[in-house]
Amino acid sequence: TQLLEQSPQFLSIQEGENLTVYCNSSSVFSSLQWYRQEPGEGPVLLVTVVTGGEVKKLKRLTFQFGDARKDSSLHITAAQPGDTGLYLCAFNGGATNKLIFGTGTLLAVQP
Amino acid sequence: EPEVTQTPSHQVTQMGQEVILRCVPISNHLYFYWYRQILGQKVEFLVSFYNNEISEKSEIFDDQFSVERPDGSNFTLKIRSTKLEDSAMYFCASSEGVRTNGYTFGSGTRLTVV
Numbered sequence: 624t625q626l627l628e629q630s631p632q633f634l635s636i637q638e639g640e641n642l643t644v645y646c647n648s649s650s651v652f653s654s655l656q657w658y659r660q661e662p663g664e665g666p667v668l669l670v671t672v673v674t675g676g677e678v679k680k681l682k683r684l685t686f687q688f689g690d691a692r693k694d695s696s697l698h699i700t701a702a703q704p705g706d707t708g709l710y711l712c713a714f715n716g717g718a719t720n721k722l723i724f725g726t727g728t729l730l731a732v733q734p
Numbered sequence: 735e736p737e738v739t740q741t742p743s744h745q746v747t748q749m750g751q752e753v754i755l756r757c758v759p760i761s762n763h764l765y766f767y768w769y770r771q772i773l774g775q776k777v778e779f780l781v782s783f784y785n786n787e788i789s790e791k792s793e794i795f796d797d798q799f800s801v802e803r804p805d806g807s808n809f810t811l812k813i814r815s816t817k818l819e820d821s822a823m824y825f826c827a828s829s830e831g832v833r834t835n836g837y838t839f840g841s842g843t844r845l846t847v848v
Contacts, residue, residue, distance in 0.1 A: 656836055660777075663841070663842070663844075664841050664842065665738075665825045665827070665839030665840050665841050665842050666777065666825075666839050667839070668836035668837070668838075671836060711777065717779075717790060718789075718790050719765075719782045719784070719789045719790040721767065721779050721782050721790055722767070722769075722779070722827070722837055723779065724776055724777040724778075725776070726776055727776060727777075
């Protein structure tokens, strides 16, 4: 069974700090997606990484796909309160390529 | 930007009652999904739907659940006889295809069974 473990589970930091969250598995994926979910809302796609070693930037967010395509990381520079939310990695799996989510990292950025 | 719309945003129901959660997917999307998120837990897959039939369902999606696309726009999830443990956020999502760059999720329906 393919599983995505995310760490840390919870993270509370001050505005302006940098942070990295991780998405790990023992399985190889053709691609991984990152979503952010704000309280009371559905997940919103941030990025899809496809190539091993790939780095993608979205303003202050930097996403990296591991060389072996088993893991991914999200680095946020100079975090802001608006970055607060649940960060989810996910992959397409199963018979119909349904989206399967990781365990999530809940980030709180204090002003 | 195209949206997936879900109604109602909140629903409170008594145990044993039937509920219907409604979704309007993005118009040119072909694949539709329901997910569930119990408070504090991960987002779980319930069912996928394509070409007017269920294409895959999880072990959570038992005989109490059904989905339907009654017309060209709505996609509904029915829970026949709700249980306390059905209390959760229910998210509808749609995508253009199975090998897609991502799903678009609705804002969810918070279902509370009392």
